Amino acid sequence: MLIHGQEPDQATDHNNDQKIDQKIDQRMEQFKHVCKKSKVKITDQRMEIFREVALNLEHPDAETVLKGVRKRLPTVSLDTVYRTLWMLSDLGLINTLGPSRGRTRFDANLSDHHHFVCNLCGLTRDFYAPELSNINLPGEVKDFGDLEKVQVEVRGICNFCREELRKDETTEGVNYPYGTS
Amino acid sequence: MLIHGQEPDQATDHNNDQKIDQKIDQRMEQFKHVCKKSKVKITDQRMEIFREVALNLEHPDAETVLKGVRKRLPTVSLDTVYRTLWMLSDLGLINTLGPSRGRTRFDANLSDHHHFVCNLCGLTRDFYAPELSNINLPGEVKDFGDLEKVQVEVRGICNFCREELRKDETTEGVNYPYGTS
């Protein structure tokens, strides 16, 4: 799927650039801190990959991240990008969009409903809450396009995965090397 | 990713079965009606594929749908399942979970934010709405597992795709054969 990059309406001015630089520096520090705490080595590749996702507000896929990173590190491989992105996700430094992890999934429930999604296995269950139907959205949302429906997505850890985690901890605890967040 | 099928807590009783049968019959009728209206042929494969997604509350992937359908039609191909599922999606009879369509996408924005998602191209943009942070969830949601965060997903058609649609309509109008819904 091609994402047509919709550029910000106004050219970013100098002040704005400075703000973004500050923010990204802050996030790089956070990244390094989490890596150290988790005993994960800080390599150039990992830094640039994290920087790339953090800077790209379009929620890029691995290929897009690769392209961006190669401007600075021409030899990185797609493999490393994938490994690093999943590692960042395990560390809780980034998230994936939707329950992803591979296969496309389909939903025939057209009635007004919402989703619980497990962050670990992707289990997705419906729930109903009529009171959520008339949520008040900020006006700017309409600027993105025509709105069709509003769905609430509750993320967490499902009962099954929580149990698995507990088991792993009491035995060896090597399955989720970077913690779960 | 494996989804461990969490079975419903109680065995469905006879009354319940009857209700489900009624509902699925209703949906099959709706399916046929939409197909006729859109001049799409009603084949056994399409009926069984639609029935399968409509019956499966776990939001199955194509492979899972294939397995289910093959119990009744042993010769269907995975290709047909994919083609049919995307067609059903174009017809507005089913949806996909998340912005899917292929590649996994990553999000480094950890702050409290929400998403606008284009149903056609998958474009996903962040928006902020602090007032949505303290949404009141129905108690049953906690039964699914441990909740971590709540994100609102607004779906629609982005400005770019709306424009593309308009163009197609005024020229030939063959790109979205089944309409857009």
Added chain:
DNA sequence: ACATCTATTTATAAAACTTTTAAATATCCC
């Protein structure tokens, strides 16, 4: 009910996406 026209399915194969393997390299801790 039958023939015909055309969309759809199937099997095969290819494309697209993601992960593994084993050798080469770079990081971190002393």
Added chain:
DNA sequence: GGGATATTTAAAAGTTTTATAAATAGATGT
């Protein structure tokens, strides 16, 4: 700075999804 060890790389294999062309089946008019 040197050495143990995690990480990267390139190549290849594994998955998931889509395209191709021949065979089949639905729908329309009779």
